[in-house]
Amino acid sequence: MLKEKFKLFMRSVPQSVFISIAKSIDNEFAGLTISSFESISIKPIITLISIDKLSESLNVFKKSIGWTVSLLNEEQEDISNFFSNRNISQEERFSREYPISKFLKIPYIEDCIGYIECIYYKHLSMGDHVIFFGKVVNVEILNEKKPIVYYNRSYRKLL
Ligand SMILES: Cc1cc2nc3c(=O)[nH]c(=O)nc-3n(C[C@H](O)[C@H](O)[C@H](O)COP(=O)(O)O)c2cc1C
Numbered sequence: 001m002l003k004e005k006f007k008l009f010m011r012s013v014p015q016s017v018f019i020s021i022a023k024s025i026d027n028e029f030a031g032l033t034i035s036s037f038e039s040i041s042i043k044p045i046i047t048l049i050s051i052d053k054l055s056e057s058l059n060v061f062k063k064s065i066g067w068t069v070s071l072l073n074e075e076q077e078d079i080s081n082f083f084s085n086r087n088i089s090q091e092e093r094f095s096r097e098y099p100i101s102k103f104l105k106i107p108y109i110e111d112c113i114g115y116i117e118c119i120y121y122k123h124l125s126m127g128d129h130v131i132f133f134g135k136v137v138n139v140e141i142l143n144e145k146k147p148i149v150y151y152n153r154s155y156r157k158l159l
Contacts, residue, residue, distance in 0.1 A: 019034070022060050047133070047136060051132065067120075071113040101115065101117050114142050116140075146158045
């Protein structure tokens, strides 16, 4: 079946792992693990993330002022699992303390390689996902650690 073959193909694509956290206009937070982060334009700097329509975070992203995208390092498998476990509610995900981004005052992941701050630009419904475009307003590079890689349904380290 085409869908299964496509999934198999995607398993062979090594992917970086990010945590994206959005802040809504009513100061609500939502966050999840994503690999669907792309740079779209440099002038202006526009990026995208793609979120499953079944995701609990979706509504907060839809009414968000913006979001952070934190690039996880090779030791951050646990935090990736924490933000991708559907049995861990959004409330539980934010019962911990997180550092707050410089510009938009949105949580990001401590000790990540770096994070960007995006202002909501627009969203587009695409099949079973919603694509969110964000205008990058700040970039912070925090360390020179190696990124964690998601490949063939497990986490790997770069050599
Ligand atoms: C490595 C990895 C990458 C993921 N990438 C995405 C993604 O790009 N978009 C998405 O909607 N879900 C992605 N997920 C799944 C979500 O993290 C997961 O469904 C999460 O529990 C959604 O949280 P929520 O329903 O509370 O919003 C990914 C999961 C993993 C482990």
